[in-house]
Amino acid sequence: MAPPSRLLPATLQILRRRCASRFSTASSIVSPPSKAVLYDEHGAPDQVLRVADVPPVHLGDRDVCVRMLAAPINPSDINRIEGVYPIRPPLPGAVGGCEGVGQVHALGPAVTAPLSPGDWVIPSPSSFGTWQTYIVKNESMWHKVRSDVPMEYAATVTVNPLTALRMLRDFVQLNPGDAIVQNGATSIVGQCVIQLAKVHGIHTINIIRDRPGSEEAKGKLKQLGADEVFTESQLDMKNLKSLLGALPEPALGFNCVGGNAASLVLKFLRQGGTMVTYGGMSKRPVTAPTSYFIFKDISMRGFWLQKWMNSDKAEDCRTMIDYLLGLVHEGKLKYEMESIPFSEFSLALEKALGKHGSQPKQVVRF
Amino acid sequence: MAPPSRLLPATLQILRRRCASRFSTASSIVSPPSKAVLYDEHGAPDQVLRVADVPPVHLGDRDVCVRMLAAPINPSDINRIEGVYPIRPPLPGAVGGCEGVGQVHALGPAVTAPLSPGDWVIPSPSSFGTWQTYIVKNESMWHKVRSDVPMEYAATVTVNPLTALRMLRDFVQLNPGDAIVQNGATSIVGQCVIQLAKVHGIHTINIIRDRPGSEEAKGKLKQLGADEVFTESQLDMKNLKSLLGALPEPALGFNCVGGNAASLVLKFLRQGGTMVTYGGMSKRPVTAPTSYFIFKDISMRGFWLQKWMNSDKAEDCRTMIDYLLGLVHEGKLKYEMESIPFSEFSLALEKALGKHGSQPKQVVRF
CATH class of the missing domain: 3.40.50.720 (NAD(P)-binding Rossmann-like Domain)
Incomplete structure (x- = not known):
């Protein structure tokens, strides 16, 4: 994997355009600078992924800025990067990852969802770009979850x-x-x-x-x-x-x-x-x-x-996630994972790619 | 195929026992003697099938005796004889064939179905033993069909x-x-x-x-x-x-x-x-x-x-057969068949077994 680097100017322009087009009213609230694992072309993940600095983003009125806590490396994330998954984020400048858990960091001025700074939230339905330290998305994209379970479970409750x-x-x-x-x-x-x-x-x-x-x-x-x-x-x-x-x-x-x-x-x-x-x-x-x-x-x-999540089941989805995290809390649902710090993302990726033999699910802690 | 022969004594006994056990009250009405294509063991149809004389049968009160007009040789008939079909008639003395059309020949004294001698009927749902010149079965087994279509269509309307x-x-x-x-x-x-x-x-x-x-x-x-x-x-x-x-x-x-x-x-x-x-x-x-x-x-x-016919759909089945024969009558449903006299059953069987290259469906006329 390429070493951490500042964003290339072209990618930066694209990210700025995307951010600008996402909300109608720019508030004065700005996300902290973020670090993201991204790719500009499809290919072997250990070849095309790189860690890059992402500049601060202005929060829209109903945006929520979340500091990510943990996100797994799922096989479908690998397939998206390889370009063999039917649904893929647009290139260049795609951030990897599709699920994870974070903590509410800041709220746009018109957010009505019952969210407070410090709450745990997950993207629900799961969506692109969880391999970054701060994410800004509309309030409707976030689902508040209980925070009395290990963060690795909240980070992985959706996909599997x-x-x-x-x-x-x-x-x-x-x-x-x-x-x-x-x-x-x-x-x-x-x-x-x-x-x-x-x-x-x-x-x-x-x-x-x-x-x-x-x-x-x-x-x-x-x-x-x-x-x-x-x-x-x-x-x-x-x-x-x-x-x-x-x-x-x-x-x-x-x-x-x-x-x-x-x-x-x-x-x-x-x-x-x-x-x-x-x-x-x-x-x-x-x-x-x-x-x-x-x-x-x-x-x-x-x-x-x-496909199921993109149907009219989004609400069901959240009810079921609450149910599943309840089972985790009761000790009735458990599975093996390996938690690994963001600074060692390359190692986690190698393990997820099977380069170190059979390994548990890799969950990156930010 | 073995040449036509009188029934072996053992088979005769079995057929008599089966007939005797099928109805409670024996009427004085008796079916004509019949000729049947039957088999005593599973195997290659041209090895195990033989034409045999079947003795007259006493009609039960609600039995109907039908003079068969025509019956096809379907692939599933072949598979039954080979012993590779999941549902098979008991051996020895199994009569081949599963669908066909016949003409009402005689009625038991307590038959209530609106049937008269000369009516065309088919076994519905289709059932074992249509390769014979006379068949005696309970009135509920027969479905009256229109007689203004070619008999080959009435004989083949069910299976295909x-x-x-x-x-x-x-x-x-x-x-x-x-x-x-x-x-x-x-x-x-x-x-x-x-x-x-x-x-x-x-x-x-x-x-x-x-x-x-x-x-x-x-x-x-x-x-x-x-x-x-x-x-x-x-x-x-x-x-x-x-x-x-x-x-x-x-x-x-x-x-x-x-x-x-x-x-x-x-x-x-x-x-x-x-x-x-x-x-x-x-x-x-x-x-x-x-x-x-x-x-x-x-x-x-x-x-x-x-499986569908053995579910609770028997009535539906008859409605649909009437619909299909209606389409035949209107010229909207046709397919190629070869009609062949019973005396040439061996040739029809060879053709059905693919021994003469690609051939149309063989329908035996009795």
Whole structure:
């Protein structure tokens, strides 16, 4: 990654134009100077990202200036920078990151939202540009959240836990005692699925990769509440249903891997079941025999949180975030993260890119 | 196929037991002796099928004896005989065939259905054992149909045309001006889809195999009302949407082939579209990249008429069959069939098994 630098004049002009066009009345309130991680072209994140100084911004009447506390590096952030994500911020001068938590620093003169300096807020729905120390956005973009949870959870509650919650609710009517099946169970979404299902009395059948430490991973997932955890190689057999024991056949399955791991989810599903794809970690497609559709009446769907948040669900979204942070507060929702100071952003990025082997979710503290 | 023979004593006993157990009061009305195409074990149809004499059956009070006029050889009939279909009649002594048309020959003394000798009836929902000259079943199993259409249409109206109609109605709300896309468009279901869509002002984009005579096949489908017909090789390009011209992107697609032909249907679909699989002629699975589910919000479903008919839709089924035969009568629904006398059943079977190259649907006349 390029070293911290002052903004190039061209980028500066663009940022100024954007700021100027965002509000009609310029107040005399000005944000502090900010540092941002940004990129001017798509490419490998460790090649195109750089830390730059961003000049102060005049707050519009209804703008809120937030001092960011923490923001994660999500896979979708990487994909946006690489240019392979369908929704991307305009270039040049795009600031990375899409979710995070901050503290209200200053309010425009006409802000009506019940916000005070010091309140914790998150961008909701999540939006571009959370990898910076100060952000100025219209009050409607911010959602006040409780501040009695670790800031890393407030910073990451939207992209992963909300995906898990929506997928459990949006596709199949589940009742206590039902079961679901998922692959990629060690991912944060996977861990959230296990815990959120447990809260509602839903059993989970979990599939993980074969790798060194898979026994330890099984133990961790069971501690979170997983009913069954299998490695893919354990499922290399004909009659998967015999492994269910007293668990009912699942009506719902989640796939974030593709390839063989997706086929295993399909094999577990009961007649008329639904598999929801929300990721493709193996980069392999999803394949199903014709008979699954015709005789087993399987449905295959997809879930993309971004699309859901851009629908008319923004209010729902905030209610659910409050619910999820409540569970965090009660100790019913937890997942592993690594908190790393902003000064070490390059290291956090390398870890997020997998250059140091398997690592927990990286959360940058500002 | 084995030559016509008298029933083996064991099979005879079984048939007698089945008949005896089917009704409570034996009337004095007896069916004529019948000839049936039956099998005692699963296997290659030309190995295990044989024509046999079936002895007369006493009609139960509410039984109707029907003299069969015509019955098709459908692929699902072949699969039942091979033992690879999920629902199969019990062995030994299973009579082949699942749909067909016949004429009422005699009525049990307590039949209340408005049926008279000479009326045309079809088994509805379709059921086992239509490859025989006389059939005795409870009155509730028979649906009276109009007799002013060619008997081949009455004999084949359920399995293929009804599949086409249900698939157009059950998955996506289509309005006049919308478009659908399908592969296997030269199949009878495919031809019915084109014509039924046209009746409702729906455009069709059709995909067919590359083969000698594909230009002629295109011409035939366009005469039926197809808007566009492409061979698979014509679609070996990046931007399929450029081929749509003024047609809207389809929200619904039908797949009866699998493999590449299924992928082409998916490529044509619009954001949020649904692909319904109802067959797998290529014996290749359906494969889709993860991004189709997540970013394109594609749904994949399946359709199996048998399941639909066994739900609470039997009455709907009859209404729709009347509608379809009405369209046949008006000349709005037609497809190619070959009518062949029962005495040449072996030849019809060979043709249905593809042993004489590509052949129209074989319909046996009794």
